[in-house]
Amino acid sequence: MSRDLFREISRFVYFTDNNNPASATERVWKIRSILSTLETTFKEGYVLGSCVGIDEGMLPSHNKGPNKNIYEEHTPPLGIQVVELDIGRADDEEGAQSMDTKNGPASVIRNIACVFRGLPYEGRRLVIGDRFYTSIPLAQHLRTMGFNYVGTIQTDRKRWCSQLNYPKKKRRASTPRGTFQIGSTF
Template identity: 30%
Template sequence: MPSVRAYWEMETKHPTVCDVMSRDRFLKLLTLIHFQDNLNVSDDAKKDKLWKLRPWLQNLRKQFLCIPPEECHAVDEMMVPFKGKSNLRVYMPAKPHKWGFKMWGRAGQSGFLYDFDVCQGAENPDKERSDVGVSGDLVLKMTSTLPAGKNHKVFADNYFTSVPLVEHLKERGIHYIGTVRMNRVKDCNMMDEKDLKKKGRGSMDFRVNQDNNIIVRWFDNKAVNLLSSFVGIEPVGNVKRWDRKSKTHIMVPRPAIVETYNKFMGGVDLLEMLCALYKFSFKSRRWYMYIWWHTVTVAVINAWNLYRRDQKKLEPG
């Protein structure tokens, strides 16, 4: 509905909602709802910027993790739209909603969110830096709840990807594919982008390092660099692309690593798209209520995904 009150209005009322609770009672409960006893919270607990919402986030995350995980998972960032005042609000110009709260998430190919965390800004500066960097630590944190040695596969973009990260995941029996920035791959001499461009769209080059990780550079409209621990260029397939010169569609060679990455990387993006379809319309002076309502939306989408998964299993052969 476009507004909360619409569920109780005569022309648009929804029996599933209005027959259970009156409008005034629902709106009153929204103003009074709390997730933490403010009088019994220690000073150490209050160092957490999300301490007022922490019990809810912990229990919701625990419930998500009870669901058996899929084989392929994408790690990416999500945005909770918010334009009010808060120390946690960030600005991300590349996102559809540029202002809001940033969340890290691990979602399956179906869009089911298994693990998440709300970004609280920079970590403790006194903390010793790991060899995978701050972004790599986020992937390790999101995948720490995945069972080891079960042939799970993780996908992420070039913000997270590095060779040490791939090695850390490989030690736990988790495979990885991600786009990569070439300054994070040391001593790797790949064919220059200009040389690939001369060969035409679909040209590619690859290297295998000492740890059997594959680095692939593929030229489409521009060069794309990928790093993988389990997929290379074979088998090379074809993908349809529009050619401006001939003004017709042409078939362009595409390595297997690109096809696999495109197929399984969109889990978090799919979840964000589904959240955008059912945006909440209430307003509150308490900024953390926007995070809470967003997680309620995510929980409903997860429930729908779980229902669809169960329905497929119940369908006869």
């Protein structure tokens, strides 16, 4: 093997010590330095737009022996459940960034603060969430942080005004199509 070929190959080969004490506590200890390098490189070279959406998703598992279930209609999805940060509008093809899998408004605030830390932007950013992540306290807290938050909401969430509940699920014949009511938190 020539010296130049060895240098080219060794650029992409990564060796770790298997007796490292971090191996007992962390699952990804072998590739932690690679992940941190990718994260810093991505943050330095990418600028987020003014419109950001948050959603949950599933990274598929491609193992050779998938789990079998007796009842096919109740088979759980196989893979890793993640929180996605969708950048841009629906017609943009910029993809999503996976983040931590903890639930609740605290994780949404932590993830948004982590993503937007150190990025310059004039004005307020728009964050779009689905019904699983939307709550009144979350919207109020993000407003104080300088974000506009839009999303549908589950009516069993904290601080939901019961006067906004709709008495009928079907549209009355006298109500024209396309009408709606808006609830405001400020």
